[in-house]
Amino acid sequence: MSTPTADLLAELAEIGRDPVRGGYSRPGLGEAERELRSWFIEQATRRGLEVELDRNGIVWAWWLPASGDRAGAVITGSHLDSVPGGGAYDGPLGVVSALRAFDLLREANEFPARPLALVVFPEEEGSRFGVPCLGSRLASGALTPERARSLADADGVTFPDAARAAGIDPDAIGPDPERFADIHAFVELHVEQGRGLEDLGQPVAVGSSILAHGRWHVAIRGRGDHAGTTRMQDRQDPVVVLADAILAVREAAEQTPEARGTVGRLRALPGGTNVIASQSDLWFDLRHRDESVVRQLLEQITERIRASGEREGCAVELQEESFSGEVRFDADLRAQLEAALPDAPVLDTGAGHDAGVLAGVIPTGMLYVRNPSGTSHAPDEGTSDDDAEVGSVALATGLEALMR
Numbered sequence: 545m546s547t548p549t550a551d552l553l554a555e556l557a558e559i560g561r562d563p564v565r566g567g568y569s570r571p572g573l574g575e576a577e578r579e580l581r582s583w584f585i586e587q588a589t590r591r592g593l594e595v596e597l598d599r600n601g602i603v604w605a606w607w608l609p610a611s612g613d614r615a616g617a618v619i620t621g622s623h624l625d626s627v628p629g630g631g632a633y634d635g636p637l638g639v640v641s642a643l644r645a646f647d648l649l650r651e652a653n654e655f656p657a658r659p660l661a662l663v664v665f666p667e668e669e670g671s672r673f674g675v676p677c678l679g680s681r682l683a684s685g686a687l688t689p690e691r692a693r694s695l696a697d698a699d700g701v702t703f704p705d706a707a708r709a710a711g712i713d714p715d716a717i718g719p720d721p722e723r724f725a726d727i728h729a730f731v732e733l734h735v736e737q738g739r740g741l742e743d744l745g746q747p748v749a750v751g752s753s754i755l756a757h758g759r760w761h762v763a764i765r766g767r768g769d770h771a772g773t774t775r776m777q778d779r780q781d782p783v784v785v786l787a788d789a790i791l792a793v794r795e796a797a798e799q800t801p802e803a804r805g806t807v808g809r810l811r812a813l814p815g816g817t818n819v820i821a822s823q824s825d826l827w828f829d830l831r832h833r834d835e836s837v838v839r840q841l842l843e844q845i846t847e848r849i850r851a852s853g854e855r856e857g858c859a860v861e862l863q864e865e866s867f868s869g870e871v872r873f874d875a876d877l878r879a880q881l882e883a884a885l886p887d888a889p890v891l892d893t894g895a896g897h898d899a900g901v902l903a904g905v906i907p908t909g910m911l912y913v914r915n916p917s918g919t920s921h922a923p924d925e926g927t928s929d930d931d932a933e934v935g936s937v938a939l940a941t942g943l944e945a946l947m948r
C-alpha cells in the first residue's frame with residue numbers, strides 16, 4: 545500500500561527518464577530539472593508557502609510565523625538534478641520529504657514557532673558543469689561567480705546561457721552571507737547511499753560526517769593519425785596514456801585502506817575505430833576521510849600519468865574541478881536530531897551533499913532513509929514506500945525539535 549510521501553514521489557516518475565541509460569538523466573538547469581522545479585513551486589504555492597528563486601537559482605518556500613519575520617529560520621530540502629542514468633531518489637526524496645514534513649507540521653500548528661523554508665538547490669551532482677553543489681557553493685562563497693561563469697557543458701552550452709534559460713541572471717550570482725547569517729539550522733534528508741540501515745534493520749539514521757572528496761579532469765594530447773598506415777613505433781597515442789591513468793586511479797585507491805578512486809567518465813577524440821586519437825580525456829573522483837590522504841593519492845596518480853605521457857610523447861594537463869574536506873556535521877544539531885530520534889543510528893557517508901557545502905556557513909545535519917539495495921547513482925537506488933513515509937515523519941519530528 546502506498547504512502548503520502550511515495551505518492552508525491554510518484555508524481556515525478558516520468559520526468560527525465562533516460563531510455564538509453566535506464567534510470568533518470570536530469571542535468572542541472574536542464575529541461576527535466578526545470579520541470580521538476582516547476583512541480584515543486586506549484587506544490588509549495590498550493591500549500592500557501594511564499595516562494596522565491598534566489599540569485600543563485602536556489603528555490604526557497606517559506607512558512608512564516610504570524611510576524612512574517614524570516615530571522616532564525618530552520619531550512620530543509622535537497623536537490624532535483626541527477627547523475628546520468630541515476631536513480632529516482634537521490635535528491636528528490638529529500639525534496640518530497642520536506643513537503644510531506646511541512647504537511648505534518650502544519651496539521652499540528654497553525655503557524656511555525658520559527659520560520660521554516662523548504663529549499664531546492666540546483667546542479668548538486670555537478671554532472672553538467674563539472675562542479676558539484678554549484679548553487680550552494682556559489683551561495684556560500686565556496687565557488688566564485690567568475691569560475692561559475694567560465695563553465696560550459698559537454699555540448700559547449702555555457703553556464704551563463706543555461707542559467708538564463710533557467711531564469712537565473714548569470715551576472716547576479718554570488719555569495720549570500722546576509723541570507724545565510726539568519727539561518728538557524730539546515731537539515732537535509734537523503735536516501736542512504738549504502739547498506740548501513742539495511743544491515744542494521746533500521747529505517748532512518750542521523751548523519752555524522754562526509755568523506756573528503758575531489759574531482760579532477762585530465763586532458764591528454766597526442767598525435768592523431770591513421771590506424772593502418774602508422775607504425776607502432778611512430779605513435780603518440782593518448783588513449784594508451786588514458787589506459788594507464790585509469791589503472792593508476794584504481795591501484796592507488798586499492799592500495800590505500802578506506803580510500804575510493806573512480807573513473808566513470810572518459811573520452812577519445814575524434815573517436816573513430818580506424819583513427820589514432822589526437823586527444824583523450826578522463827575525469828576521476830577520489831575520496832578518503834583524511835584529506836591529506838586524498839592529496840597523497842592525487843600526487844601518486846599524477847606522477848604515474850605524467851610518466852606515461854612522457855613515454856608516449858603525449859602532453860598531459862590536469863585540472864582540479866572541485867575539492868571538499870571532510871565534513872563533520874554540527875555537533876549540537878546532530879545531538880538534537882539524535883534526541884528527537886532516539887532509535888536512529890548515527891552513520892557517516894561517502895557521498896557529498898549541499899548540506900556538506902553549507903556546513904561551512906550554517907549548522908547543518910542530515911537524515912538518511914533505508915535503501916535496501918544500498919545502490920545509488922544507478923536505477924536500483926530506492927527505498928520502500930513505508931520507509932519513505934517514516935523518513936518524512938522523522939524529518940518532521942527533527943524539524944519540530946529544532947523549531948522549538
Ligand code: HGY
Pocket residue numbers: 668669676894895896897
Ligand atoms: O558525488 C556525490 O557524492 C554526490 O552524490 N553528489
Ligand code: MN
Pocket residue numbers: 627634669895921
Ligand atoms: Mn548523488
Ligand code: MN
Pocket residue numbers: 623634635668734896897
Ligand atoms: Mn544527492
